[in-house]
Amino acid sequence: MWGSRKLISSGSRFLGVRRSGCRVAQADCPRSTASAGLEIGKSKILCLVRAHFRVRRWNFVAVPSHGRRVYSENQLSWTLPIKPWIFSEYRIMWFKSCKMTFVCFNRMKSYRYPWTRLYSTSGTTVDSSEVKTFLALAHRWWDEQGVYAPLHSMNDLRVPFIRDNLLKTVANHQPGKPLSGMKILDVGCGGGLLTEPLGRLGASVIGIDPVAENIETAQRHKSFDPVLDKRIEYRACALEEIVEETAETFDAVIASEVVEHVTDLETFIQCCWQVLKPGASLFITTINKTQLSYALGIVFAEQIAGIVPKGTHTWEKFVSPEMLESILESNGLSVQTVAGMFYNPFSRYWHWSENTSLNYAAHAVKSGAQEHQVPAESVLKEETEELQATASTIAGVREEVKK
């Protein structure tokens, strides 16, 4: 769904341009799920066309006219049935540039569910080769000194990052359970390494992972702790499968060390957008796509030092912060923070760093419902003013007539 265009007609000249642009793009359409990431990486072209809205700043998403658009195989294209008199309920933003085509569109809540129905749920973001890699290590999650030691150690950075950014959104919190009352989704939770700390902090967490063995390990591990047992729920599924039932229910979605394993980042981010409440946060930690990350992250970490099991990462699927930022922005998530992280393999501790060329963490916020009200009000105000103006002139005319 997100791959398809929503065409807004309000002027035929735009329509002409857009339609032709669309056809060209579809002709170019590449597409195997695995190579999508490759193309994104290679050409740094952003997928376009979403419903999204922002009041304070214009959201520019550039698609060079010569560029290629990337669509998932299973996406359907359709046009939203727009009736002219509903226009006022929609906030529309136009981006124009001689060479680029911009479309931005906001959808109202009432139209969200029809879209989800049309959305394909056949595991578009899960890569089966990745599944195989993680299957082999499914029982090793909770050995703190074992294969996953760096991930255990990363909790020292990512849990405070998540906790502090979520606490900013609440006025006061319960000491001892700072995140109580929050619903969090941990996508790609693995063995529950990040899910459990968040559960201990009081949040109710749902952890999902496509590898069923991981979920089993996670279930078993949390079953010993009665408090966590109640607060955490695990499901073996992909994100797309739960988008329908959990639309707009989460205060935070966390995709830690996940986006470098998905097949279609665009789809993934769109699903995240869907399940987030307005004003909710999305947290992503991943690896940058640079020469340094190849040298250190793949050659050194996997092949030489064995810090990360071989075959865990493929460099082509790494995502740079700029790419991630643009995908997030084009999908209605405003990026608040991007911070670099650095792992010292000797001390086995992670550190925050200015440099994002290896690992980095990003925090984005879904634009809230309140922000959408203002332009609507301004549009309505203009209309009411017009009506009042006409009413007053009519009244004036009547008085004159009476006189």
Add this chain to the structure above:
Amino acid sequence: MYDSPPFMQPPILPAQGGKNRFLIGLFSSHVLVPVLRWRLKLQVIGGLCSGSASSGGPSGAPSAAQLGTMAARLAVSRWVAARAAARRGPLVSCWRWSSAVADTVYDVVVSGGGLVGAAMACALGYDVHFCDKKILLLEVGPKKVLEKLPETYSNRVSSISPGSATLLSSFGAWDHICNMRYRAFRRMQVWDACSEALIVFDKDNLDDMGYIVENDVIMHALTKQLEAVSDRVTVLYRSKAVGYTWPYSFPMADSSPWVQITLGDGSTLQTKLLIGADGHNSGVRQAAGIQNVSWNYDQSAVVATLHLSEATENNVAWQRFLPSGPIALLPLSDTLSSLVWSTSHEHAAELVSMDEEKFVDAINSAFWSDVNHTDFIDSAGTMLHYAIAFLKPTKVSARQLPPSVARVDAKSRALFPLGLGHAAEYVRPRLALIGDAAHRVHPLAGQGVNMGFGDISSLVHHLSTAAFNGKDLGSMSHLTGYETDRQRHNTALLAATDVLKRLYSTNATPLVLLRTWGLQATNAVSPLKEQIMAFASK
């Protein structure tokens, strides 16, 4: 009249190279290996040993490679023993846990309700990040209720440093102590029996250097604070833990990841973190198989409550090093002081059983008599004294005499044996040792309980941060942080105390000369004294 000459007992720090090599390895393994505990690759230990001499390893030690291999061998043997020990619950026959049991899982269980154990439970109970956690304190003895403060002072007192007082006030126990009774002291004079050398510690701005508080008063204050927070901290009196079952370090299929504790009445508890605060004969430490370096001093300490001849301001702590052991007078009130006299076992038994007048005479002569002085040492000391006076004419500290003792409280004389102990590891997965379970020291420096309170500050800080980060409380990542912090501090203090004890246990002229000059020189160098005071008052 001391029993064993110093060279018969193995020193901690190397006096000479060859024959103490094993102990150097043992000592450095206490510091280096626990710090490197989870990098048990031999080459790493060897490599890092040569590079990290700063972490407490003695200077002038034999070659780093030998040190490294020594430490590595010990590390491997201990690691193997630890893995084996981790499987054993030595006193409990059935040690494989079935998943059917649903006991409450406590977050923290503190085993041992003495000064340090109760303070630990209190500190956790009042910590803001432990609001919804379950804490349990296990105490073997009955609950001690103190309705009214007795007129007579107890003979067991502790010297509380300002750092410990800060900890106690952080959970409100210090206010109770202030409302009961305590005595602040502003100066400390330490001098030798064999010479005129002395050292005086005081703070320039006349702040309190420390406080003398009876142990019963501290215990009562802690009990009151525990009662106030009883929704979070449960205290089980008269409960003795008879067995412990440690979890596997690697989570196995259906075995519980928590520590199982079996009590004397047969009930079992589970906990995510067990804190052992059960004294120098710690059952927790023995059950965990943690190696403990310890030896007994052939000294016992005699304690008593003394009445002074005349009421004085009494805000000075006095300590004199006799060849048989140090004697200390600690102020309790204007007319009362507490005695701590460490001496040989026989002499201590004599002192406790002799009649009061002879006892009082013995005390007075111990403080006042100059029978151990020799001319040679006197003249050598005077020489250095003039030299210092020449270089630093402003500061001249004359030796003062402590107040004389008139009588002793009946039935207040008691004795207890002394020794030194240090656990090789303070932490294991889901286990931490604090207080005397981790370290036992000679009372000559008045640091025993202060080291325990320092352990509490550090451990509570680490656990609080871990709880705020949602971490599993028994995880080694923050427990090793506590261990590194405290082992560095405690090892230095233990070593220094032991060296002082041995140095001052002799009459031999060269050592007396050495310590006379050393003491005079240290007294003359104010920054050095300030450093010592700062270290001891943490």
